Amino acid sequence: MHVDNLPAGGAAPPGTDTGPAGPPPVVTARGVTKAYGRTRALAGVDLAVRAGEVLGLVGHNGAGKSTLMRVLAGLEPCDTGTVLVHGRQASAGDFRTVRMAYQETSLCPDLTVAENMWVSSRHCLPRVRWRRAASDAVRRRLDDMFPGHGVSPRDRVEDLSLSRRQMVEIARACLVDRLDLLILDEPTESLGPDAARSLYAYVRRLTEAGTAVLLISHRIREVLSVADRVAVLRDGAVTAERPASGLTEPDVLGLMGAHVAAPPTFGAPAATGSTARDTVAELLGATGPGLREVTLRVGRGEVVGLAGLAGQGQQEVLKRLWRPVRRDTTVGVSRAYVPGDRQRSGVLPLWSVGDNLIVTALRGIARRGLRRPAEERAVVADWVKRLSIRGGAEAGITELSGGNQQKVIVARAFASPAGLVLLDDPFRGVDVHTKTDLYGLIRQEAAKGRSVVWYSSENAEMAHCDRVYVFRAGRVVAELTGEEISEERIIGVSFAEKGEDG
Numbered sequence: 001m002h003v004d005n006l007p008a009g010g011a012a013p014p015g016t017d018t019g020p021a022g023p024p025p026v027v028t029a030r031g032v033t034k035a036y037g038r039t040r041a042l043a044g045v046d047l048a049v050r051a052g053e054v055l056g057l058v059g060h061n062g063a064g065k066s067t068l069m070r071v072l073a074g075l076e077p078c079d080t081g082t083v084l085v086h087g088r089q090a091s092a093g094d095f096r097t098v099r100m101a102y103q104e105t106s107l108c109p110d111l112t113v114a115e116n117m118w119v120s121s122r123h124c125l126p127r128v129r130w131r132r133a134a135s136d137a138v139r140r141r142l143d144d145m146f147p148g149h150g151v152s153p154r155d156r157v158e159d160l161s162l163s164r165r166q167m168v169e170i171a172r173a174c175l176v177d178r179l180d181l182l183i184l185d186e187p188t189e190s191l192g193p194d195a196a197r198s199l200y201a202y203v204r205r206l207t208e209a210g211t212a213v214l215l216i217s218h219r220i221r222e223v224l225s226v227a228d229r230v231a232v233l234r235d236g237a238v239t240a241e242r243p244a245s246g247l248t249e250p251d252v253l254g255l256m257g258a259h260v261a262a263p264p265t266f267g268a269p270a271a272t273g274s275t276a277r278d279t280v281a282e283l284l285g286a287t288g289p290g291l292r293e294v295t296l297r298v299g300r301g302e303v304v305g306l307a308g309l310a311g312q313g314q315q316e317v318l319k320r321l322w323r324p325v326r327r328d329t330t331v332g333v334s335r336a337y338v339p340g341d342r343q344r345s346g347v348l349p350l351w352s353v354g355d356n357l358i359v360t361a362l363r364g365i366a367r368r369g370l371r372r373p374a375e376e377r378a379v380v381a382d383w384v385k386r387l388s389i390r391g392g393a394e395a396g397i398t399e400l401s402g403g404n405q406q407k408v409i410v411a412r413a414f415a416s417p418a419g420l421v422l423l424d425d426p427f428r429g430v431d432v433h434t435k436t437d438l439y440g441l442i443r444q445e446a447a448k449g450r451s452v453v454w455y456s457s458e459n460a461e462m463a464h465c466d467r468v469y470v471f472r473a474g475r476v477v478a479e480l481t482g483e484e485i486s487e488e489r490i491i492g493v494s495f496a497e498k499g500e501d502g
């Protein structure tokens with residue numbers, strides 16, 4: 001069977017109810033509920049996704065977005081209520097044309113890209129010479145969706161960067177003969193700006209061909225620029241559905257409830273000049289894989305940002321500070337590391353939220369080598385409350401929503417006695433309100449004397465730093481302090497004409 005570059009989609013099969021005037025609903029949820037033990041993830045959802053539209057779905061961490069997606073994609077049954085596909089009560093086979101690209105990729109890390117394609121799309125690939133067919137199909141799809149992707153079908157998935165894994169995940173979801181609904185769960189959290197633009201250009205082509213797209217994202221501005229309609233999910237129910245045009249970011253944040261997050265203000269921190277602080281960590285002319293003569297210092301109680309385009313040496317600096325094995329790096333305090341890739345190196349999947357959170361603080365809490373369970377519980381309870389970790393301390397970590405898992409990893413670092421916290425782009429998948437709380441937490445902990453080194457792919461986050469080093473090609477190309485720190489400045493330096501460092 002042949003796999004076209006753009007799958008057919010959209011039109012309802014003959015003889016089905018297409019509903020009132022306007023594009024027909026592809027998938028409809030009616031009164032859908034879903035509970036996991038005592039957690040009510042969906043509390044009666046009514047929602048229709050129509051052919052040819054992009055429907056943006058927004059809501060807090062734990063609001064039920066991913067659960068709803070799994071139910072709409074036929075991957076999990078609902079407890080009560082109904083899911084209709086093309087207006088008919090759906091049975092398993094009807095979900096074949098509904099595909100989902102996951103936030104935590106569903107790819108098998110030990111297999112190659114082509115083998116993964118075969119696993120998930122074998123019904124539309126030939127059985128003979130399948131490897132060749134799968135390679136050709138995925139290459140074509142990736143070329144079409146993400147020009148310049150740099151992925152070979154022979155690459156093992158675990159060797160790919162987060163961004164490339166995400167591209168493959170999305171291409172995997174689109175590798176079908178017919179696509180009526182594409183569900184994208186936070187697709188751009190790991191993609192760079194170019195890949196994100198390519199994705200949305202492809203999404204437009206899909207919707208023009210009649211496919212419906214359901215986009216979940218915490219990036220509200222992005223949702224507003226791509227979606228035709230926006231639905232707000234709150235505590236497991238749709239509380240608002242509006243056309244995207246005319247809505248602003250504050251409108252949507254308001255509809256999501258709680259307080260409206262204040263946008264970060266650049267240049268606000270920087271209470272003390274860095275030179276006035278004791279140095280806790282330093283790189284002096286550090287050179288090696290990915291780094292070229294990097295000199296930087298971190299003062300006590302200072303929040304130091306590492307900015308620039310992705311992959312310019314920022315993560316190598318974090319690695320050096322985490323394990324200072326070379327003479328060019330000195331670190332005088334204990335350290336904690338918050339990975340951005342929780343799937344690979346973040347959560348301990350068999351442990352509870354409490355155990356995941358407290359693991360790095362145990363030694364500090366123990367007395368004469370003996371654990372103190374009551375104190376441990378108090379620390380855990382405090383952090384669960386402070387970061388509103390939905391699910392509570394006793395829940396298994398994998399029972400938590402993605403954003404809530406990320407909060408546990410952040411809490412783990414700050415619950416430890418570490419004097420230096422290393423943040424590796426840690427807030428992907430965390431909702432806007434929680435992010436604002438976490439930014440506040442970083443400043444509070446810095447005020448208590450902790451130092452933070454923070455790599456972020458979102459330039460706006462650098463507004464919360466005292467000092468920012470901008471990286472290009474493994475070098476520091478600018479050091480910005482206080483009011484010098486601005487998005488325009490960071491972008492300007494990141495893209496400046498290549499000089500001798502080219």
Ligand SMILES: Nc1ncnc2c1ncn2[C@@H]1O[C@H](COP(=O)(O)OP(=O)(O)OP(=O)(O)O)[C@@H](O)[C@H]1O
Pocket residue numbers: 036037039040041059060061062063064065066067068390391398399400401402403404429431
């Ligand atoms: N497999 C599971 N077992 C137990 N509880 C679960 C499971 N999956 C989800 N939940 C719970 O259901 C609720 C909704 O989770 P869901 O992942 O749907 O939220 P979300 O809106 O996608 O959040 P995020 O923005 O953080 O990804 C949460 O309280 C979560 O802890």
